Amino acid sequence: MRRAFQLAEEDEECLTARGLAWEAVTENGAKWLVFPEYPIIEGYNHRTVSAALRIPPSYPDDQIDMIYFSPALALQSGRPIANLTTLVLDGKQYQQWSRHRTSANPWRPGLDNVCTHLLQADSWLGKEVKK
Structure with a gap:
């Protein structure tokens, strides 16, 4: 596994x-x-x-935003998923899910991290299936 940069111990542990x-x-x-x-x-x-996940230079003080999937996800129901674009990363095409935190669910420096963002992304996946 490539390790071009170091993660915080808390992120590695979670x-x-x-x-x-x-x-x-x-x-x-x-x-x-x-x-x-x-x-x-x-x-x-x-x-x-x-x-x-794109990790901003000021992380963990600033939020991680969105999530990217490769290959692209589609719902088995056939219903389209809104707010998707593509991005090439590491030689692969990824599907960018344009999903963001809101004022009701803001990034909390000192509390939020890579794993809480992944929980948020899992929530986005679940909401799409239930629509």
């Missing part, structure tokens, strides 16, 4: 506890965490994908 393999990749000056075998809930065309 990812280990969650059983997620991860890579730290730097591309075009941006830091990315890539999860090569990210589990996807039932209701989508894939059960495991590569997922990626």
Whole structure:
């Protein structure tokens, strides 16, 4: 697994506890965490994908935003998923999910981290299936 940058101990511990393999990749000056075998809930065309998070330079003080999947996810129901674009990362095409925290659910420096953002992303996946 590639480790182009160091994660905080708290992030490494929570990812280990969650059983997620991860890579730290730097591309075009941006830091990315890539999860090569990210589990996807039932209701989508894939059960495991590569997922990626862009880690901002000011993390953990500033929020992680969105999530990226490769290959692209689609709902088994055939209903389209809104607010998607594509991004090439590490030689693969990723599907960018434009989902953001709100004033009702803001980033909390000192409390939120990589794993709380992944929980948020899992919530986004669940909401799409239930629509």
